[in-house]
Amino acid sequence: MKTGRDESARGEPTQRARATERPSETGLAATRQAGALSVAGRLAGFFAITLCLTWLWDDGGGRIAYGRFLKTVAPPLYDLIGFDGARVGAFRQRYVNFVPFVGLLLVTPGLTRRRRILGLLIGLFALFCGHLGLNLTEVGRGRARHLPLVPSLISDTLPFVVWIFVAAPALVRRLLPDSGAGAEAGSVPASERGSRAESESRSAERTQPR
């Protein structure tokens, strides 16, 4: 049974709490502005990262180096899995699909440093496996050699799919807030997120899974 004094004692802080929950219009506008700036910053970051990586790939010798690496590594792997003598199309431009994956993963908010680094390594390995698989789908001979539509589509989608897989905790919490699936290791919980300007490394250290 509650006394009147208890009621009033509880009521006041509750009202105060409600008042703080309901931000003023200026506060809302400021939050929206900060959010828009954050999105713009991340977009700019994505374009800067992908431009640099594409330049490294195209003009910086990345494509040639990766082609040589594939020429060395792919034949024994193909032999190992039973595709003896499969042709290695080592210098395809389609292998540039690692660029959007790296760009997306680096600008995704709310990921711990550990998940970002591990995700980058696992994702790049998955894309490398995708390149090995894509090679095997080539049809035709000589100048008529080409990649069919479906494997090309899957190859183009793979960076997106791998990104979804790696960044899932943060994405689920952001896009499906009611699912509750985002509250897991690898994501920075909303309760522990400070201002958007706060460095992610500090957030990551605070929320490292134990």
Place this chain on the structure above:
Amino acid sequence: MSPSDGSAPSSRPGWVDRLGHPQVRYPLLVLLYLLIVGGLASLLLDPLRPALETLEVFTAKSVAGFMSLFTDRMRTHADLVTYDGFSVSIILECVGVLEMLIYSACVLAFPASARARALGIPLGCLAIFAFNVLRIATLLVVGRHWHAAFDFFHLYFWQATLIAMIVGVLYAWIRLCVRR
């Protein structure tokens, strides 16, 4: 005697539970739908060739129409679009159909109502078409004024912006149609 020997269920989720988690289910569903829509598209590629050629011409005309807002140096002839003497030919890969197929697979795989999906696919494809027109227009400007950088930007606008376009339109769809 360990606690798992009794009737207490194990706390580790099985592989069926793991498959049901959005982290695994959504990417797998995207790939599944991609196989379906991609398979259908490759089957229909030859019967739909005239329609796709019309789409190539329409894209060329759309690019010319858009750029005519800023310059009077635009010309088109069939799938060829020319800006001040610099021409590009619009082929199937340039009309955004592949991006639309990928986007459609992403929408179909997303946990949303049938109405949201029915709205999202055509509207998103329209948005992708508009982005694509902007992409080709940018390439034309780069090719005309900075010819040496054309190949680089052609490559850049292929993979990086392909994913950016799909992620952007998908995000907008989720914010505008699914979460409302």
